Amino acid sequence: MSGSHAELLVIGAGPGGYTAAFRAADLGKKVVLVDRRLTLGGVCLNVGCIPSKALLHAAKTIKDAAAMLGHGVKFGPPAIDLDELRGWKTGVVGRLTGGLADLARRRNVTVVNGQAYFRSANSVTVTSAAGAEQNISYDQAIIAAGSEPVSLPFMPQGDPRLIDSTGALALQSIPARLLVIGGGIIGLEMGTVYEALGTRVTVVELMEQLIPGADKDLVAPLHKRLAGQFEKILLKTKIIGVEARDDGLLAQFEGPDGVSSALFDQVLVAVGRKANGRLVGAEAAGVTVAANGTIAVDQQMRTNIPHIFAVGDVVGQPMLAHKATCEAKVAAEVACGHNAAFEARVIPSVAYTDPEIAWVGLTETEAKREGIAYEKGVFPWAASGRSLLLGRDEGFTKLLFDKTTRRLLGAGIVGPSAGDLIAEAALAIEMGADDADIGMTVHPHPTLSETIGLAAESYSGVLTDLMPRQLETRKV
């Protein structure tokens, strides 16, 4: 057993971990970065955001080609070469993770492969896949151990037809019928991919709408489109059992219409993710780990042990890469003696479905629940030339403003590229922009980004692209 020392030890090389490691290295720390995967990038790059978006791009291309059928451009039916598609996806992932390895090398960040486990408040043992152990002592540590998919205990264990998001992204085959358990972002994204590749997809969701965190009106256009593509969308329905049979997996549902069952070739479980606080034995360092695996931190990302920080999924919801990177910079800077703190007012959420759904800051559901006085400006994409050129008219942009200060509090967008558009709203909220600031910023024409300016103008009562319904109530 060998031993080494790190000024800063970072556990986990996902977006939170590698960002923390790189930032601290740039600030002069001797950093050791430990990850159990052979490549850097964690879930996000290896089995999450990046590969799923590669496959979603393929799915969108198939749909876009088909959509031109009636518009004078005719393609034949797509021929899917699964190996080639998987190879392309893996190539994109490899290019990104390879880039990270190169960045780590050039920063003199020592990368250690293996599973880290805390031994004390100042040391960990790292066990490699081959079983070799090494002790690493450290002055400070950042836990960025991430999360993993929640599994359902009543499922047939070890059946290869039962997959989680990692298994779905591996793209081993294209099943004829797929059941997706969980109508959240991950389930719908994977359902979208498989449907485009020819699978008949059923989604089952316990709550009364898909993507329960988003406002219902934003989800409605997506629901409508998916209803025409998927075999079934079952809301307010739970799985009461899955039976492994030779001819498939027989799932039993219990919903508003009673109990029913159906046979599937594969079942994807996408019911959420569980923080990995227990996986690294953080308790041995004195760090308090909650029953659900999360580690509580303060605004400076410190755990209850002042020289140990935690960032990303392991500190809890929202489990999003862009939240992790922001927290990681705070933790690294605080570890290096800077007076940093996590002060982001909002964290955007995006479902990369088709249409995409994106929201940031206050939602209408939250505003109503908490009694926050807000007013809204909405611009329907049916009045956007650019949207119509994409063959789509169901999207809309919704901005929520503070009734008194008129500053932007939240935004929700549904439509193609909503995820790219939401960033402007996030910036506007952080900068404290009001409706006039947004509306008077010149947006390029014809773009989808215009819809944000136009929604603000609609609220201001100066919109000319639609009839001024709101002019009576909202004078400037």
Place this chain on the structure above:
Amino acid sequence: MNQISKLQIVEISVPDIGDFRDVPVIEILAKAGASVGVDDTLVVLESDKATIDVPSPFAGIVKEVRVKLGDRVSQGSALILLEAGAAPDVVAVAPVPAPIPVAAEPVAVPAAAFAPAVEAPPAFSPAPAGALPHASPSIRRFARELGVDLHKLRGSAAKGRIQKSDILEFVKKTIAENAAAAGAGAGLDLLPWPQIDFGKFGPVERASLSKIKKISAGNLSRNSIIIPHVTNFDEADVTALEQFRLDMNKEREKSGEKLTMLAFMIKAAVAALRTHPNFNASLDGEELVLKRYFHIGFAADTPNGLVVPVIKDADKKGLTAIAAEAGELAGQARAGKLKPGDMQGGCFTISSLGGIGGKGFTPIINAPEVAILGAARAKMTPVWDGEKFQPRLIMPVSLSWDHRVIDGAEAARFLVTFTSLLGDFRRVSL
């Protein structure tokens, strides 16, 4: 008002504790999982000169303790989550909003959705922007690094947006003000406290100061240093008054209602304050706050130190009521059960050591009041009446007053009024 139905989770928060805010939690008796009865103490808070027990409004099981020792809380701060059983009159306790299905173990919820916004911890949910300083992320970081509270500035840019230059100006101004204040002699520039190894001179023991003493120490030092105290001395002839008191107590022996000298002094103080309104005042910057109410504090000796309960609206109460109320407050003070409200709102304080002894003393003013009266032990004294010496019961009194508000002549007049009131108590009704 809703009755709590069986097994409802209720949030118990800090009740009305008077004007106090951010008081520390000094003791937590409630434990998660433990059962509590109605009025069992859940946590103990400490404010100004008293500890405050927060009792449980219901019987039930403690589900969660939401505070730690040392946390600072104010009225309405959440303390405890209680699973209340059948409960008596429920007042002002809001049921916790229906729990969002997030804290539950995800495993137990099939088809639970992956829903970031719903599950986001409160720290990340946006507050209404209207309540937040109008400043961009980089400006917020700059302010944090300098320790500037952005709520204290108004930005110079359009719509009050705070710019970097606003923060720099604020910091410069604060430094300049502090420097000016220091130059103007506000800093005391005292010698360090002497460090003595007492053990060298003989055996010693160490005992920690009681909480009340620790708190009074700060208040008394401040008052003693900042207020320009002057103390006047006088004597009151209480021969007739004491006789009247004894007669009345004898007459009402059966009812148990007892008059005390303190009650007479409180009543006399009210009458003197009416005649000299500048004594019923507080200094606020360059303004005098003149009070149109008469709440009189009195120093009460307790095993843990000195506290000052206040008799509210002493002008509207009779001697018997005042004596009874003072007795009750003093009893509560000795038991450590005074509520903060019992010690607030005083206009003027009386410190009587007459029951113990002494010829006179110079009391320290209980800021923001502007005067305090000290009474020493009354003594039978030969007094020349122009023809011969008469035995008279003479009580020495002293009056410390704030020279920023009151002048020597006014103070002398106040004492003359006060002593002549005690000399002939019929004057009180004039």
